[in-house]
Amino acid sequence: MRIGYTGWTWFLNEVTDPSTYATNYKKYFEQFLLEVSNLGYETVENFSFLADYYKGQEDELLEQVKRYGLDFQNLYFYFSDDAEKDIEKAKGYIGFMKKIGAHYMNMQGVMWKDTPFIRPTDREGVLGYAKLANAVGKMCAEVGIKACMHPHMNTLVFKEDQVDLFMENTDPQYVYMCMDTAHTTLAGMHAPAFAKKWGKRMGYVHLKDIDPNENAHPEWPMKRFLPLGYGCVDFKGVVKALQEEGYDDILCVELDYQPVCNYKSAMDSRNYIRNVLGL
Template sequence: MKIAYTGWTWLINHEDNYKWEFEQFLKEVSDLGYQAVENFAFITKYFDNDADEVNGLLKKYNLELVNLYEHYTNDPEADYQSALEYVDFMKRTGATYLNLQGVMWEDAPNNRPTDDARIREYAELSNKIGKLCRENGMYACFHPHANTPVFTEEQIDLLMEYTDPELVYLCLDTAHTTLAGMDPVKAFDKYASRLAYVHLKDVDPDETVHPEWPMKRFRPLGVGTVDFKGIYKSLQKNGYDGVLCVELDIQPVCNYKSAMVSRRYLHDVLGL
């Protein structure tokens, strides 16, 4: 399995200095022994769609770009046009996976009643983008996420029912499945046939911590209570040989330390 890290958290504060911050991200995760990276798809605009410049930086730090992450808006046609641009950029950088996520709401609660009509809309769009990806030798991976219409097990099941398994795959996230009330190990077993990409992060189990925004409970690997040994065994049992991408939305200290703690855990505990 290939070990990756996501870079958007280096790039959210100073847009006037994004190229330096992207290179700093690459420098730091390369130093820690990560093999690959992903980033939110906004990286294409930050670099004016210049894949050669990005490829030069990747080569400099001996890293591979494996994934771009697209956030849906409330305009499916615009989202598809964005996907066309992202897939073209991915072809030129060698990336294989395009993550897809539903529109987030910015207030509580993070889990709301199932909206079947919205999930059907996402399924239709995801099938369309999935066909585009397949035609280009790529995988479209939907990422269930807190504060979006596809989060809970029921909502994931509906999305899987409404999408073509040959076109739309899953990116399961160990922390979001935990927040949704699922047992991550059982979730990875259940959805193994649709799994094409994995996000790893830990969770503080104390629900009194940041009840207004539970995603603030996300932690580096080994700091919370997610059963990563069980998840790794599930992945091995089900023949998964893809990317394990570490991510952390909010840093206890800084991005480098979070990435270091997680890399040490993967090496020392899982032997990766």
């Protein structure tokens, strides 16, 4: 398995002035690459805005990544409420991914920020996402990219029945699973069991830990996310289940909120993977 890290938090965080994101994107991206390379990560990913920032500058992005002995493998793709526009937008992102040698696309539904955070299953909405994912996944497969659905809190595909409905209505040739250990746990599922259940369709994996205190951060439960080894996720069980199902691909660490800073979070998680998981 290859160990990766996500770069979006070097751009989007609680202390950086949002007006500087687009004007200083090369600086933030370079700092991200320098730090994760120094810690021994092998591959990187980012949110889709990177494709907008580096449009027409793909060779420069590749040079930055290679300078630090890394490769860029995954770009996110966010659904909107307009499937036709999403198809056209996906075409652009797929073209960008081909130019930079990426092989995975994480798909995610529209995320709401108002309460209730967890809502009853919207069957038609989930089936709409399945149809869209099949179309995007087919386009990805034609150029050697795996389209992976990322179940995520505050979206239509989060709880187990929602995940099951989505996966049962997508084509295994075109749509894979991106498991996120913290979101899986937040949804009330056992991470190793989830890995076992979807192991044969697993295309990509996000690793992050979570505070077991269900009463922490009721204002925004995703603030419970932690560096690996700080919370309650059974990562040994996750890795064992994945290996039993034949998954031998990328394990990508991600953390939305930093206890100290990005470097410290990435360092603690890499040490845990190396010293506890033996990877």
